[in-house]
Amino acid sequence: MNMAVVVSGALVPAVLLVLAWLMPSLTPPDLPFGVRIPAARRNEPAIVGQLRPYRRWLVGWGAVVPVAGCVLAGFFPDGAGAEVVGTVPAFVVLAVYVTGYTRARRAVLAAKQAGGWYEGLRQGVAADTSLRTSRQPFPWLWALPSVLLTAATAAIGAARYDDMPQRLPMYFGFDGTAVGFADKSVGVAFVPVFGQVALTALITATVWAVLRGRADLDPARPVASAAGHRRYVARMGAALLVLAAALDLSMLLAALRIWDGAGEIPPVLPLAPVAFGLAVLVVAAARTAQDSGPAAADGPDESTVEPDSGLVHADDDRHWRAGIVYVNRQDPALLVRKRFGIGWTVNAGNPRAVLLLLTSVALVVALTVAWRAPEHTTIAATDRDVTFTVDGTLTYGTVHVPAHRAGQRLAAALLLPGSGTTDRDGNQPPAMVVDTLALTANALDADGVMSLRFDKYDSGRTGPGAYRDDPGRIDMAAFTRQAEAAYAVMRDQPESDPRALLIIGHSEGALHALLAAHDVSPAPAGLALLAPQDQRLLDLISRQLGDQLDQLAAAGRVDAATAASNKAGITRAVADFRAERAADTSGLLPPFADLLNGLFSPYNSRFVRTDDATDPLQAARGIPPGTRVEVTCGTADSNVPCDTLPPFTAALRETGTASLVERRLDGVDHLLRPAAAPPQTKVLDPSVLDALHQFDQPWRRRA
Amino acid sequence: MILNLDLSSEVPIYQQIRDQVVAAIAAGELVAGSPLPSTRQLAGDLGINFHTVGKAYDQLRHEGLLLINRKSGAVVRRDPRSGPAEPGFAEEWAGRMRTLLAEAVAQGLDAAAVLAACGAALDDFGTGAAHIPSEGELQ
Numbered sequence: 001m002n003m004a005v006v007v008s009g010a011l012v013p014a015v016l017l018v019l020a021w022l023m024p025s026l027t028p029p030d031l032p033f034g035v036r037i038p039a040a041r042r043n044e045p046a047i048v049g050q051l052r053p054y055r056r057w058l059v060g061w062g063a064v065v066p067v068a069g070c071v072l073a074g075f076f077p078d079g080a081g082a083e084v085v086g087t088v089p090a091f092v093v094l095a096v097y098v099t100g101y102t103r104a105r106r107a108v109l110a111a112k113q114a115g116g117w118y119e120g121l122r123q124g125v126a127a128d129t130s131l132r133t134s135r136q137p138f139p140w141l142w143a144l145p146s147v148l149l150t151a152a153t154a155a156i157g158a159a160r161y162d163d164m165p166q167r168l169p170m171y172f173g174f175d176g177t178a179v180g181f182a183d184k185s186v187g188v189a190f191v192p193v194f195g196q197v198a199l200t201a202l203i204t205a206t207v208w209a210v211l212r213g214r215a216d217l218d219p220a221r222p223v224a225s226a227a228g229h230r231r232y233v234a235r236m237g238a239a240l241l242v243l244a245a246a247l248d249l250s251m252l253l254a255a256l257r258i259w260d261g262a263g264e265i266p267p268v269l270p271l272a273p274v275a276f277g278l279a280v281l282v283v284a285a286a287r288t289a290q291d292s293g294p295a296a297a298d299g300p301d302e303s304t305v306e307p308d309s310g311l312v313h314a315d316d317d318r319h320w321r322a323g324i325v326y327v328n329r330q331d332p333a334l335l336v337r338k339r340f341g342i343g344w345t346v347n348a349g350n351p352r353a354v355l356l357l358l359t360s361v362a363l364v365v366a367l368t369v370a371w372r373a374p375e376h377t378t379i380a381a382t383d384r385d386v387t388f389t390v391d392g393t394l395t396y397g398t399v400h401v402p403a404h405r406a407g408q409r410l411a412a413a414l415l416l417p418g419s420g421t422t423d424r425d426g427n428q429p430p431a432m433v434v435d436t437l438a439l440t441a442n443a444l445d446a447d448g449v450m451s452l453r454f455d456k457y458d459s460g461r462t463g464p465g466a467y468r469d470d471p472g473r474i475d476m477a478a479f480t481r482q483a484e485a486a487y488a489v490m491r492d493q494p495e496s497d498p499r500a501l502l503i504i505g506h507s508e509g510a511l512h513a514l515l516a517a518h519d520v521s522p523a524p525a526g527l528a529l530l531a532p533q534d535q536r537l538l539d540l541i542s543r544q545l546g547d548q549l550d551q552l553a554a555a556g557r558v559d560a561a562t563a564a565s566n567k568a569g570i571t572r573a574v575a576d577f578r579a580e581r582a583a584d585t586s587g588l589l590p591p592f593a594d595l596l597n598g599l600f601s602p603y604n605s606r607f608v609r610t611d612d613a614t615d616p617l618q619a620a621r622g623i624p625p626g627t628r629v630e631v632t633c634g635t636a637d638s639n640v641p642c643d644t645l646p647p648f649t650a651a652l653r654e655t656g657t658a659s660l661v662e663r664r665l666d667g668v669d670h671l672l673r674p675a676a677a678p679p680q681t682k683v684l685d686p687s688v689l690d691a692l693h694q695f696d697q698p699w700r701r702r703a
Numbered sequence: 704m705i706l707n708l709d710l711s712s713e714v715p716i717y718q719q720i721r722d723q724v725v726a727a728i729a730a731g732e733l734v735a736g737s738p739l740p741s742t743r744q745l746a747g748d749l750g751i752n753f754h755t756v757g758k759a760y761d762q763l764r765h766e767g768l769l770l771i772n773r774k775s776g777a778v779v780r781r782d783p784r785s786g787p788a789e790p791g792f793a794e795e796w797a798g799r800m801r802t803l804l805a806e807a808v809a810q811g812l813d814a815a816a817v818l819a820a821c822g823a824a825l826d827d828f829g830t831g832a833a834h835i836p837s838e839g840e841l842q
Contacts, residue, residue: 120710122709122712123709123710123711124708124709124710125707125708125710125750125751126705126706126707126708126750127705127706127745127748127749128705128706129704129705129706129739129745130704130706130741131738132740132745132748133737133738133740134743206761214747214748215748217705219707219708222705222707226705309707311707311709313711314750318749326752330750330751330752331747331750332746332747332753333747333750451708556726677763690800
């Protein structure tokens with residue numbers, strides 16, 4: 001279920017409904033549902049009787065909409081359309097609110113007209129000049145937290161600037177994932193601080209305006225309502241400044257994530273302080289409503305009862321369209337307090353107020369448009385050097401990022417080479433320079449899939465690393481750990497899509513791919529196993545050597561008896577080595593003896609023993625269910641012939657793969673080249689490219 | 704000070720403002736030097752046209768009670784402690800008072816009741832200067 005849709009589909013409508021339910025309690029009692037009534041009519045049944053149906057209407061819908069919102073969230077697990085659909089429940093709630101409000105308002109208006117409530121009453125207006133001549137002082141103390149938070153954010157930013165990543169997440173999607181990045185600069189890194197300064201200034205200006213706002217005094221008790229107004233502006237000013245501090249805190253929390261280069265900001269992080277600030281504002285508004293209620297008149301503050309002025313508040317309904325929009329050309333005021341709701345509204349009858357409103361809307365629209373990730377900007381393909389440390393060894397690698405749109409997330413594949421000192425490109429210079437992995441990266445680039453390849457232990461720039469002084473200590477697991485560390489680096493690249501991480505392993509690399517798939521998080525979405533090591537190492541080598549002996553015998557270069565005795569000798573030596581006995585290779589033909597002696601030497605034995613102990617079938621059974629897997633074999637591959645594969649693919653199938661594609665590639669050798677290709681040629685067979693394209697098909701992206 | 708306007712009254716609004724400012728000065732609520740809001744501000748607060756307030760302020764200025772300065776705005780110019788009235792004021796006021804008393808007499812109000820009302824009003828202003836004359840002092 002998409003968390004963002006839950007928030008916008010259920011949480012936001014629920015909060016709106018609660019506010020709507022509270023609203024009659026948050027508005028002055030002589031303005032029920034936005035209708036001006038004489039104070040003496042407060043308890044008319046026509047008014048009191050509207051409250052229950054209004055709230056029942058809200059509760060009825062309130063039970064339906066958030067549930068529907070949750071269901072909706074279930075239908076849109078992720079991605080496209082969720083943003084738009086997610087806002088529908090909030091609009092439905094607004095419609096429900098307006099309908100309930102309008103019905104209640106009509107009933108109150110009808111009763112007011114039918115009853116002639118204002119007949120015979122003297123309508124007045126009141127003002128307290130001291131509200132102008134000795135103004136409520138600006139609550140500077142309340143402004144202090146937001147100023148300090150802004151200063152703290154700026155200071156943290158300045159202190160951490162040098163350590164920030166070169167690319168900072170700047171644009172975020174609906175669910176808080178970063179969709180766009182910008183190169184680090186002061187202007188980019190300090191965007192959260194600029195936001196804080198702008199917001200703090202905006203809210204401070206609002207408080208300033210609130211302090212200067214018009215006091216709508218009740219002419220029946222002007223002194224008490226003037227005192228109430230003073231308390232109202234003091235309270236709302238403080239609440240607004242608390243909101244400013246909350247927003248600044250939100251931005252500080254977001255800034256800390258941005259400065260870490262984080263790929264996402266959990267929405268709860270910035271939302272929690274905002275929710276707190278808004279709650280404070282609602283409580284302040286509620287206190288004000290109580291303040292102007294009937295209890296306030298004889299409350300402790302107004303111990304002196306005012307003489308009856310004989311006036312009631314003028315019926316100003318004609319200036320309020322639907323009780324919501326204030327239109328009064330005669331009134332010079334720009335902002336007036338809302339009748340039904342929290343805060344202020346503009347005087348739509350005042351050209352300057354309309355201009356102010358339009359300017360603010362234009363500003364918001366302009367900022368929103370300007371702040372969209374530049375989606376149509378194409379970022380050129382690039383190779384990025386990366387380093388990471390695993391078990392104390394600094395490992396060097398290359399991330400290839402295909403051309404893509406700014407903010408686009410790409411599938412990413414970790415490329416793992418075959419056995420030996422094979423470097424990130426798939427070469428063992430100078431003996432073997434064939435670019436197996438570099439060419440694989442190119443093939444993926446064409447499909448918009450990024451890749452990471454690295455120099456494993458003993459190869460390329462990485463070298464022996466932590467094993468420099470004791471090369472014989474290295475084992476199979478060390479290579480798997482190195483691959484897993486590389487996977488994490490790939491996952492953390494700003495462009496990589498964590499839901500589309502892939503591992504492509506060649507030969508022994510395929511075995512590491514299986515082992516890593518079992519451990520890494522998130523699990524890879526797909527595995528491509530190219531000419532995978534599908535048998536235990538020494539079984540595979542015994543078979544290879546046996547095949548070679550058969551070929552030599554067939555060519556008449558050794559006799560059948562020698563071939564048979566060598567095969568038996570190899571089997572015996574392997575059994576001895578596995579049993580940790582001295583392996584006797586003295587009776588073997590020299591090339592075979594040399595090879596086995598090399599494998600069993602102190603330099604190699606630990607690695608060979610741990611590799612051999614790893615059963616590829618067991619590793620295949622260990623991958624997470626639901627993985628898309630492709631397995632290839634080349635008919636010209638003597639190392640991993642196609643006919644040894646069935647047990648291996650059967651083991652994969654046991655895991656419940658999402659799909660398992662087996663490709664038998666005609667005339668392809670172990671290095672994925674056409675069998676006829678001369679040595680040292682950098683080429684992948686077209687059928688290999690085709691297999692790669694078939695594999696990455698679900699994750700293709702277009703720039 | 705509180706300005707409380709009766710929108711349904713026969714008395715024009717500018718007159719109500721002017722009267723209430725005078726009453727506030729008499730009651731000591733406003734003293735010499737007390738500031739008043741600008742015409743625009745007060746008009747905004749009352750939701751009325753600012754020319755109406757201007758008219759009231761203009762009259763108060765004319766009467767020597769208000770000082771209107773472009774820089775410092777409207778300021779009360781004098782109060783009961785500011786010394787004797789401008790020459791000529793007493794005569795002009797006596798004329799208006801005569802009309803007011805004539806209304807009372809013509810409508811058949813009792814002389815003692817009229818005097819008591821005057822005393823109560825002066826008491827209300829709390830000037831301390833109010834001296835209610837005894838019956839014997841009256842001719």
